[in-house]
Amino acid sequence: MRTYIAGTGSYTPDKILNNAYFEKIVDTSDEWIRTRSGIQERRIATDEQATSDLAFIAAQRALKSAGIKAKNLSAIIVGTATPDMPFPSTGCLLQKRLGAPPIMAFDISAGCTGFLYALGIGENFVMNGYENVLVIGADTLTRITDYTDRTTCVLFGDAAGAVVLKRGDSKSAILASHFASDGSSWELLHQPAGGSRMPASHETVDKRLHVIKMQGNEVFKLAVRAMCEAAAITLKKAKVSASQLKLLIPHQANIRIIEASAKRLHLPMDRVLVNIDRYGNTSTGTIPVALDEAVRTGRIDKGDLVLMVAFGAGFTWGGVLFRY
């Protein structure tokens, strides 16, 4: 018996911000954003929408696609760096809103790798007897974006994606995974204030410390190395070569990171899912949104091998290989 992905769903907000918008608010250009990051537009949550609102719609769609009712779920795991509030968890808010029984529900924090970490945890629960585990990646990074900082504000968008995990003995299965972290360079990507180290105060707000601080070019180098390592180790565990992959679904942080990773894996770009041009970096949302897109647009069929790789704040990274 193995764990398989029984259904997928996603949600991206309707409101679109294109690159021209950023030309008006910071010293940047459409050309710089497109060539340096690959982003053309991104989706932004409305003032009324919090992370759980995005996650709720994605979860409903994943449940529908899996043919499962919320009352039959046995766990809800949400990867997010931008929960509605520090507590209670987004998972608990969704337990109530979806109408699930009083099951285990919680959030995990692993930066942009949060969805894959949650998937790994969910797989373990399924293999230990839990039925129908809902795994979500949802973030509203634009709520912690500094719109006066041109080095970060052009990069981020909001999105949520979800999958339902089940146990079965068909060919569809999660075949291998690899997860890692290294906290030694955490300062390169972090949100300084709002936690116990630096609680919210007038001073932290005045100094703009509740927003994403990132040294992008340093993070870039680590990201390529880590995503390739995650891919290589995950493939090796399953004795699968990159050439057997139907599709690589990488975290969408920068088109140049994606292209460099694909090149090192000797994968042509037509076997790599890229949607960063339309959504930007949506943190834990990127991979489940891309996976749902791959399913809905027919880019993957039953039996295909798919590798997902991510890298994010922490730093964290990981890979999950599955047969669809």
Ligand code: ACO
């Ligand atoms: N418009 C115009 N110029 C800009 C902009 C902008 N929006 N942003 C930066 N620049 C300038 C810089 O100021 C710098 O100017 P200088 O040479 O005069 O000092 C120049 O462009 C080059 O800056 P770099 O930071 O070296 O640019 P780079 O090519 O590295 O691109 C980017 C920056 C897009 C941020 C890239 O480094 C990147 O994508 N990094 C990785 C992001 C990532 O993977 N994050 C992890 C996951 S995200 C998460 O977990 C939330």
